[in-house]
Amino acid sequence: MILGHYATALLPYSRFKQFPFWVFLVAANVPEFLWLILALTGVEVTTPSSLLDATFQGLKVQMTYSHNLIPGILQALVFGGVVFAVFRNRGFALWCGFLVVLHILCDLLVGFEHQILDSNSPVVSLNSYLYFPHLAILFEFLFSLVCIFYYFRTEKRSGNPVSKQKAILLISVFSIGILMWLPSATIPLKDLLSFIVP
Template sequence: MILGHYATALLPYSRFKKYPFWVLLLCANIPEFLWLFLALVGVEATQPESLLDASFQNLQVQMTFSHNLIPSFLQGIAVAGVVFAFFKDRSFALWCGFLTILHVICDLIVGFEHQIWGEDSPVVSLNSYLNFPHAAIFFEFFFSIACILWFVRTEKQSGAPISKQKLVGLLAIFSIGVLMWLPAATIPLRKILSLF
């Protein structure tokens, strides 16, 4: 998933409005930021090297430390600990840790190949970006919409219904943000850009 991870931050947001929303967004994307850092330093390097030459189907990466199952639980525990140290709220810290773990759980369905621990351990993902990239993007789209609808429902139940304008904005951001990746599922970005 790409943008769908940001949508997961909406799940606990109604309960924790006294805390900055960006903390939930950050925690929901820790594995991605870790992967980008590790890719830059060559630990989890991607092939092809240029993202312009990549499509979802031809991008190859071993995400041993950032996206494999056991490291995700370790990241979640670390994130919960750090958040608890700063905010002193056990529920908020547990949600932040869970969002970090949920990132990888979502990627097991919509994402690249992930293992339990290392390259030689059993594969636990569908590797949907390789096997059925367009369907994976549509699944992420529907997942994002479900997260938004969950947020709308919880806001209404808490007596703070969101406006139609805000709902339309959220739906537009996630619809465009997710579905714009459909061409890149199988066509490298360089080729897509050359069409314009």
């Protein structure tokens, strides 16, 4: 998943508004940030190296430390521990740790190949970006809508209904941000750009 992870940050937000929302956003993307660092340093090699040549189906990634199941659980424990040390709220820290684990679980359904521990351990993901990338992107879109509408529901129940403008903005950002990747599932960005700029 890409933007779908950001949508998960909305799930606990209504109950923890006394804390900064950006912490939930970071928690929901800890594995992604770690992967970017490891990819840039050559630890988790990604090919092709240029985004212009990449497709979801053609991207080869090794995410041993950032996205495999057991490393993901360790990231959740560390991040949840840091949040608890800073904010001294068990519920907030548990939700932050859970969002890290939820990132990994979501990527097992919508993402690349992931194993339990290292590259030689059993595969636990569907590797949907390789086998059915368009369907994977559509599933991410639907998942994001579920998260958004759950947030609308919890806000309404707590007496703070989301305004129509905010609702339209949230739905639009996630709809455009996710569905725009459909062509890139199988067509490199440079080929898509060649249609626009001959």
